[in-house]
Amino acid sequence: xxxxxxxxxxxxxxxxxxxxxxxxxxxxxxxxxxxxxxxxxxxxxxxxxxxxxxxxxxxxxxxxx
Amino acid sequence: xxxxxxxxxxxxxxxxxxxxxxxxxxxxxxxxxxxxxxxxxxxxxxxxxxxxxxxxxxxxxxxxxxxxxxxxxxxxxxxxxxxxxxxxxxxxxxxxxxxxxxxxxxxxxxxxxxxxxxxxxxxxxxxxxxxxxxxxxxxxxxxxxxxxxxxxxxxxxxxxxxxxxxxxxxxxxxxxxxxxxxxxxxxxxxxxxxxxxxxxxxxxxxxxxxxxxxxxxxxxxxxxxxxxxxxxxxxxxxxxxxxxxxxxxxxxxxxxxxxxxxxxxxxxxxxxxxxxxxxxxxxxxxxxxxxxxxxxxxxxxxxxxxxxxxxxxxxxxxxxxxxxxxxxxxxxxxxxxxxxxxxxxxxxxxxxxxxxxxxxxxxxxxxxxxxxxxxxxxxxxxxxxxxxxxxxxx
Numbered sequence: 001x002x003x004x005x006x007x008x009x010x011x012x013x014x015x016x017x018x019x020x021x022x023x024x025x026x027x028x029x030x031x032x033x034x035x036x037x038x039x040x041x042x043x044x045x046x047x048x049x050x051x052x053x054x055x056x057x058x059x060x061x062x063x064x065x
Numbered sequence: 066x067x068x069x070x071x072x073x074x075x076x077x078x079x080x081x082x083x084x085x086x087x088x089x090x091x092x093x094x095x096x097x098x099x100x101x102x103x104x105x106x107x108x109x110x111x112x113x114x115x116x117x118x119x120x121x122x123x124x125x126x127x128x129x130x131x132x133x134x135x136x137x138x139x140x141x142x143x144x145x146x147x148x149x150x151x152x153x154x155x156x157x158x159x160x161x162x163x164x165x166x167x168x169x170x171x172x173x174x175x176x177x178x179x180x181x182x183x184x185x186x187x188x189x190x191x192x193x194x195x196x197x198x199x200x201x202x203x204x205x206x207x208x209x210x211x212x213x214x215x216x217x218x219x220x221x222x223x224x225x226x227x228x229x230x231x232x233x234x235x236x237x238x239x240x241x242x243x244x245x246x247x248x249x250x251x252x253x254x255x256x257x258x259x260x261x262x263x264x265x266x267x268x269x270x271x272x273x274x275x276x277x278x279x280x281x282x283x284x285x286x287x288x289x290x291x292x293x294x295x296x297x298x299x300x301x302x303x304x305x306x307x308x309x310x311x312x313x314x315x316x317x318x319x320x321x322x323x324x325x326x327x328x329x330x331x332x333x334x335x336x337x338x339x340x341x342x343x344x345x346x347x348x349x350x351x352x353x354x355x356x357x358x359x360x361x362x363x364x365x366x367x368x369x370x371x372x373x374x375x376x377x378x379x380x381x382x383x384x385x386x387x388x389x390x391x392x393x394x395x396x397x398x399x400x401x402x403x404x405x406x407x408x409x410x411x412x413x414x415x416x417x418x419x420x421x422x423x424x425x426x427x428x429x430x431x432x433x434x435x436x437x438x439x440x441x442x443x444x445x446x447x448x449x450x451x452x453x454x455x456x457x458x459x
Contacts, residue, residue, distance in 0.1 A: 012113070012390055012392075012397075013390070013397065013399070013440035014363055014388065014390060014399075015399075015440060015443070015444055015447060016363055016366075016367075016388075018444060019444075019447060019448065019451060027440055027441045027444065028441075029441065031397070031439075031440030031441055049092060050370070053085065053088065053089050053092065053366070053370050054363075054366050054367055054370055055366070056081070056113075056362045056363045056365075056366050057111065057113075058131070058132060058136075
């Protein structure tokens with residue numbers, strides 16, 4: 001079971017996640033991260049992991065049980 | 066595993082680049098030992114909040130931790146804090162520490178970052194720098210106690226601290242030798258606009274003057290700054306924010322090339338199996354066609370990640386699109402790419418009165434973009450810069 005949690009209160013709107021994985025992440029009207037694909041396909045997970053790793057404030061928390 | 070010659074990774078530097086590298090190594094499948102050695106004694110903390118949320122008190126210090134305790138446990142790495150590396154023996158592949166120990170390694174990552182530049186002479190009490198959590202807490206206490214601060218340096222750190230000091234109700238004077246600060250970082254009009262924003266919030270600027278000397282009271286505490294035009298600024302709290310220097314002195318006896326940072330190739334490699342990441346790394350950016358040393362927070366993550374990828378897999382050149390953000394009052398400024406002096410500036414007003422984009426072109430090619438309260442609107446330009454970066458590589 002995989003899940004993505006966004007600790008939005010830390011988000012600074014760097015958009016690094018959006019550049020890495022635009023299929024799953026976008027910036028909302030306030031410029032904060034939002035998940036646009038509620039159930040990403042398996043093939044997207046390498047990019048999702050890269051997005052989580054590159055985020056400068058560790059907003060994206062992944063659980064891959 | 067014992068047969069694997071690239072088993073043991075030692076990372077010196079436990080801040081953003083070092084920690085990101087360690088986490089990425091595990092995620093990418095490195096099963097051998099990882100040891101991260103950090104000079105600071107505290108649990109690694111993030112630095113951008115130090116001039117904002119930690120300084121203004123809206124965050125308890127723990128909230129600025131770089132990774133949670135749970136992530137530290139998942140990391141399965143040894144974190145050796147409060148320990149400084151003192152020498153590197155490239156041939157024998159070992160690093161010497163200030164506790165007298167030596168650590169052998171198969172792969173080595175230098176992530177020792179930078180430290181603040183100081184004014185000449187021994188700093189008197191009341192003169193601060195802002196780099197660590199302890200710095201931020203001490204500065205906050207002093208600002209609250211005294212209510213008045215002089216900031217030397219109108220760079221991003223100095224101005225962010227100025228905004229926070231105003232928020233804390235202190236009167237603020239910023240002293241800066243350059244007549245038009247931040248022009249080379251933000252372009253002419255955004256730089257002017259940022260200073261105007263500060264002026265409108267009551268920050269006093271003394272531009273085009275430097276600090277000649279600090280005035281000290283009989284108890285040894287600073288009481289003012291004497292400036293190069295003969296004038297004086299009274300202050301019992303001073304923040305020196307005049308830039309940083311890379312922590313590379315410990316490598317001078319090694320055979321590595323050191324020139325304003327650790328010199329690396331396009332893979333961030335300084336020597337076989339010896340890498341550098343973050344503020345300390347001067348590496349060859351093959352798209353921009355020159356070496357670069359970037360002191361931005363995002364670069365620390367991206368480069369730490371790139372080094373982990375190059376250690377665990379086929380090496381790829383590190384070709385990022387530089388990006389930084391800086392926050393002042395309610396204004397969020399973001400810059401992607403490189404705004405060069407010869408670039409043509411094109412202004413795009415946003416939908417809101419206090420929101421706009423500046424784009425920068427050289428020979429009709431997009432080289433940089435600035436967003437002022439416009440993170441979403443900036444994204445297409447950042448994508449374009451990223452693609453342009455990749456194309457220029459060929």
